[in-house]
Amino acid sequence: MRRALAAVALVLWALPVLAVQPGEMLADPALEARARALSQMLRCPVCQGENIDDSNAAVARDLRLMLRERLVAGDSDQEALDYLVYGVVGEFAGFGEGILMQPPARGLNLILWGAPPALLLTGLGFAITARRRARPAKDELNAEEQARLEEILRS
């Protein structure tokens, strides 16, 4: 039983545990640095919220290699991302906008990108109107408090 377990373990041992592998890396440090930076912007399509650099999935490895191929071929950062996202007509379908860690700022996604300043303005506006509406404070006591004060003073 023990030996069988060990055998299973050895087979499964080959599962990649590290994310980006030394063998995948480009010799040119400048290109490799660009590849690493772009990898942070790409989500592994089969895992939740992991970028392709950190992911152990096979498809993440494919993406890392394709990204480096494009960079070596002389693509700009944006061109390389566009290739992976939208593909080339008739050649490669692309992985879709879902692999971008941040949605492109156009169309309805502008709502998302506009949310932080819009919410901040709403908050500030809310505070300013609340302040304007607030009546000047009456520093005198109300009837109940007056009664309580007298009670305290009597005791």
Added chain:
Amino acid sequence: MITEFGHFALILGLGVALVQMILPAVGAWRGWRSWMRVAEPAALAQLLLVGAAFLALTVAFVADDFSLRIVFANSHTTKPLLYKIAGVWGNHEGSMLLWLTILTLFGVAAAVFGGGLPLRLRALVLSVQASIGVAFYLFILFTSNPFLRLAEPPLNGQDMNPLLQDPGLAFHPPFLYLGYVGLSMAFSFAVAALLEGRVDAAWARWVRPWTLAAWIFLTIGIALGSWWAYYELGWGGFWFWDPVENASFMPWLLATALLHSAIVAEKREALKSWTILLAILAFSFSLIGTFLVRSDLITSVHSFASDPTRGAAILVILAIFLGGSLTLYAARAGTMEARGAFAVVSRESALVLNNILLAVSAAVILVGTLWPAIASMVWGRDLSVGPPFFNKAFTPFMVTLALILPFGAMLAWKRGNLARVARALIVPAIFALAVGGLAFALQTGRGALGPVGMALGVWLVGGAKYDLWTRAGHQPARLFRLPRADWGRAIAHGGLGVSIIGIACLTAWTKEIVTTVPLGGTFDLGQYQVELVGIARERGPNYVADRAEMTVRKDGRTIATLWPEKRFYTIAGMPTTEAAIRTGALGDIYLVIGDAQPDESYAVRGYVKPFTLWIWLGAGMMALGGAFSLSDRRLRVAAGAARTADAKVAAE
């Protein structure tokens, strides 16, 4: 047998919770004191019953009772004892039971420490608390019952996810839940105050210790979670803006806002209605957080569909509590008149700004977290919102907050003098700019993140120091006679600065190397040389590991020997990496061992991560500051003062 006893105790608990929900509320409404008094013994009975149920489940896990479905799915005979116990809450059903256990614990705490509260308020608080309990009893019993048996008990279990078999993550959920559930106290107080139609300084003083305690637990819980991510996931990140993390971070931001607005409500009787709203929202976000994590509502839309009853139940519970409390708020908020007016330049205004920044940043995180779900539901698009968005959207709020914080902490109530505060803060400001400039000059890149983070951190720590120094009238002897709340504030604010330094340095200046190295070979890691001495196969209780020995040298001198591991959990069938970390005050050395390569060498990853420890040191300081404030005389005296108010009611 013990399992059935626990199951039965849980059902009895539901009965008691129903009694505790209805009788005291009716009593408070009709003015029947004996009915109101039912609340406290009921709270105690609930704790005993739910505690028994929790204990029964723990016994089942420790005794490897695989006839229980969740024990089978989450445990194994070879699993270490610590993780058998942690396994109780390492799954959806058990974690819901832990939630309920903590809820009843807080109920008893409210009954015990609430001795000074007016009887009516206490009865209403415990009744609202019980109503939350009822929702959870029903949810557990009908959709997530941990006590279900398997018809044919298997011989052994399936083991727990190996990533969860770790001390950091074993204690992460209990702390997080102590925080989430602690906020239910603030919620119950808010709803009770709305029902009573009365919010005053005394109310704010009663609600503050509960919020503070919840906030401390939440801080520790989040810090534990991010520490775990740092050392366990194998690439040294500490925060991933994952929906699960966001779910705990949003309640923390709102609880932080609530903590500050409650001070204004207590000391100045302003912002009362906003404080109530925050208390409602903070707990609602805790509910959302609890459910999001355990139901996979957002990370995977599929599991939501696969168990429609659970998902629907979650939505109903949220609708009842959020909808109900907000309706009540809308009806009653108008009756709360603000008393204390304040000038534009005043501590009140600074705290309003603090609240806007914290609440808006929480809202931004909510929008970002929900956006993929919205996009897929509304126009069928598959989108991701990840760290690049959150870093851009969230950081400006925190930078602004850090900039204004030292001013706010030192401004006077009602009408402050900005020029005077600015003069007092000139030294920390100059010091912060100098440190930022020095960092900019010394770093290799042109990035702003590191220097700005350093400057902000120093500004906060220096500001906290000058806050104390000014308050002590520049006399060292007086420093130790300051109220503990002053110390608490300074320590917590300084802690934020320490955390900011850690986060900025780690993000900006991490050195990384990914390479292959043969046995006996050496590679350079920044200023260090690392040698791979050897690799040995080791056998753990429920895993086998390849354990590498690596020595770290600097200028020929050995400074550390580290043993990174690659584990394979045989039953769960999952590999994990166990990074080896040499923790230092100024930075960590972080080593990961990878696979053997075809040419007999090994893949390795090494990092030098500056000031990483400071992230959690700062979080610890924040929690410690909270504890100092909690032990302040004012809060303890408040409890005593309230007793006379109760005596007055009794005399009527």
